[in-house]
Amino acid sequence: MKVTKIFTFDSAHNLINYNGKCEELHGHTYKLEVTVEGKPDGEGMVIDFVKLKEIVNEKVVKKLDHKYLNEVLGFNTTCENILLWIWKELEPVFKGDNYHLYKLRLWETPTSFAEITEKDLV
Numbered sequence: 001m002k003v004t005k006i007f008t009f010d011s012a013h014n015l016i017n018y019n020g021k022c023e024e025l026h027g028h029t030y031k032l033e034v035t036v037e038g039k040p041d042g043e044g045m046v047i048d049f050v051k052l053k054e055i056v057n058e059k060v061v062k063k064l065d066h067k068y069l070n071e072v073l074g075f076n077t078t079c080e081n082i083l084l085w086i087w088k089e090l091e092p093v094f095k096g097d098n099y100h101l102y103k104l105r106l107w108e109t110p111t112s113f114a115e116i117t118e119k120d121l122v
């Protein structure tokens with residue numbers, strides 16, 4: 001079974017070596033969907049949504065919200081690269097006895113998103 005929680009954070013960035021409007025400093029309200037897969041435990045939960053929220057806020061949202069992403073991350077801040085960074089932050093901490101990180105989806109605008117699952121990284 002899969003459970004998903006949704007987060008938002010507001011960040012500034014600009015693309016490097018890019019010929020277009022996104023080379024200029026601008027901001028997005030990013031939307032992050034975090035999906036964890038596993039078997040419901042004795043209490044009927046794959047993972048407690050409260051615990052999921054605490055982990056993602058600590059490992060991702062606090063580090064990126066109201067920040068200049070180029071400075072925090074130190075690489076070209078495409079949606080794809082940000083998503084890879086988030087996966088590396090979260091994958092090690094979502095390793096429970098009965099669950100693991102399954103999928104992330106990062107919306108950069110209401111019409112553009114990148115998505116990654118464990119299968120993309122093998």
Ligand SMILES: Nc1nc2c(c(=O)[nH]1)N=C([C@H](O)[C@H](O)COP(=O)(O)OP(=O)(O)OP(=O)(O)O)CN2
Nearest residue numbers: 014015022026028077078079080108109110111112
């Ligand atoms: N593959 C990628 N392409 C682009 C990225 C990216 O991260 N990966 N990023 C950008 C820019 O950062 C830009 O902010 C997003 O561009 P765009 O989708 O054109 O944004 P709009 O707000 O204009 O979206 P509309 O919904 O189409 O109005 C560019 N490309």
Ligand SMILES: [Zn+2]
Nearest residue numbers: 013022026028
């Ligand atoms: Zn952008």
